[in-house]
Amino acid sequence: MRTVDDEQQLRSRIAELEGELATRVEEAGEQELQLERYAADLRETFMQERRRSEELRSSYMLTVRALASAVEARDAYTGRHAERVAAYGLALGKVYGLRFTDDPEIEFGFLLHDVGKVAVPDAILFKPGPLTDAERLVMQQHPVTGSEIVREIDFLGAAREVIRSHHERWDGTGYPDALGGEEVPVSARVFAVADTLDALTTLRPYRRASSLAHARAVIEEASGTHFDPEVVAAFRSLPDATIEQIKLRVG
Amino acid sequence: MSARRAVLIVDDDPFIRKLIMTTLEGVSEFELHEASDGVEAVQTARRESPPLVFLDIDMPRMDGIEACRQMRSDPGMSDAKIVMLTATAEDSARTRAAEAGADYFLTKPFSPLELLRLVSEL
Numbered sequence: 001m002r003t004v005d006d007e008q009q010l011r012s013r014i015a016e017l018e019g020e021l022a023t024r025v026e027e028a029g030e031q032e033l034q035l036e037r038y039a040a041d042l043r044e045t046f047m048q049e050r051r052r053s054e055e056l057r058s059s060y061m062l063t064v065r066a067l068a069s070a071v072e073a074r075d076a077y078t079g080r081h082a083e084r085v086a087a088y089g090l091a092l093g094k095v096y097g098l099r100f101t102d103d104p105e106i107e108f109g110f111l112l113h114d115v116g117k118v119a120v121p122d123a124i125l126f127k128p129g130p131l132t133d134a135e136r137l138v139m140q141q142h143p144v145t146g147s148e149i150v151r152e153i154d155f156l157g158a159a160r161e162v163i164r165s166h167h168e169r170w171d172g173t174g175y176p177d178a179l180g181g182e183e184v185p186v187s188a189r190v191f192a193v194a195d196t197l198d199a200l201t202t203l204r205p206y207r208r209a210s211s212l213a214h215a216r217a218v219i220e221e222a223s224g225t226h227f228d229p230e231v232v233a234a235f236r237s238l239p240d241a242t243i244e245q246i247k248l249r250v251g
Numbered sequence: 252m253s254a255r256r257a258v259l260i261v262d263d264d265p266f267i268r269k270l271i272m273t274t275l276e277g278v279s280e281f282e283l284h285e286a287s288d289g290v291e292a293v294q295t296a297r298r299e300s301p302p303l304v305f306l307d308i309d310m311p312r313m314d315g316i317e318a319c320r321q322m323r324s325d326p327g328m329s330d331a332k333i334v335m336l337t338a339t340a341e342d343s344a345r346t347r348a349a350e351a352g353a354d355y356f357l358t359k360p361f362s363p364l365e366l367l368r369l370v371s372e373l
Contacts, residue, residue, distance in 0.1 A: 027264065027266075030264075030338075030359065030360070031264075031266050031267075033359075033360040034266075034267065034270065034359065034360040034361070036360065037360035037361065037362060037363070038270070038363050041362055041363050041364050042363075045364065
């Protein structure tokens with residue numbers, strides 16, 4: 001049977017629990033505010049980090065472009081060769097199905113491929129006639145010099161492979177390391193086609209610019225010797241319009 | 252005297268202790284110690300002589316202000332940095348904590364970046 005005492009005890013127990021509940025609710029509110037503060041700091045840190053990394057990325061790109069222009073400034077004929085080759089290479093890489101096209105390192109490599117030419121004397125670089133064997137050796141040293149110049153620039157990453165291997169050939173007769181087939185880094189295999197495309201379709205001191213159709217024929221002809229046949233197949237499906245747009249845009 | 256390579260975290264709310272521990276874990280070479288009230292805090296401080304203490308004010312058994320005073324009277328703790336964790340409503344407590352020897356105040360909800368900054372300054 002329930003007595004008055006029992007009822008009073010029950011009431012005081014209820015009051016006690018209510019007090020405890022109120023404390024818990026207050027604590028939960030404080031904890032929630034604390035977590036919100038963490039979330040706000042996290043968001044702010046993330047945005048700051050993103051801003052910084054964008055700034056850094058853009059500084060890298062500007063630095064690489066400046067260096068590439070310094071290399072090109074010596075040679076009036078190549079003009080904006082590096083910019084065009086980079087754009088062709090990226091477009092070709094996309095068709096070829098390379099994941100690397102989003103990776104700025106590869107673009108850096110395309111832009112800086114000839115950085116080693118700073119060490120080639122004018123008398124050799126601009127010699128109108130054919131090079132002697134000794135001169136050719138000096139000329140063929142430029143990928144090695146280039147890769148040494150950028151050796152310690154960590155942000156260039158895979159760009160260094162392009163710089164060193166952009167004159168390698170699929171059949172193993174290229175330089176400086178006479179790599180063959182898939183030993184040649186894929187970025188350099190793509191680059192080789194882009195480089196030839198640009199060389200043929202722009203004016204040079206020793207010849208007129210070829211038509212795009214002629215350039216395509218020359219590249220097809222060298223599939224399996226100079227070039228990786230799969231890269232040439234990808235090039236085949238790269239529309240004329242894409243190439244012409246790049247040429248027009250970069251100039 | 253000990254090697255003074257510890258950070259002491261004192262709060263009666265295990266949630267806050269866990270949060271602070273997790274935030275600071277691995278950030279510096281300092282060991283993290285925790286205490287849930289003033290009495291335990293003073294004992295741990297005597298043993299570890301931590302150069303940095305995060306100290307809640309409102310705690311059972313002994314509050315943070317008294318704990319701060321006792322830590323300051325410990326010769327091993329005379330140049331430790333004592334950071335009080337306060338609620339905004341505790342303005343008068345701040346004055347008393349400062350008198351008891353607190354160096355710095357973090358208002359709850361505190362910024363985790365501020366915590367990290369204090370620890371990396373060590």
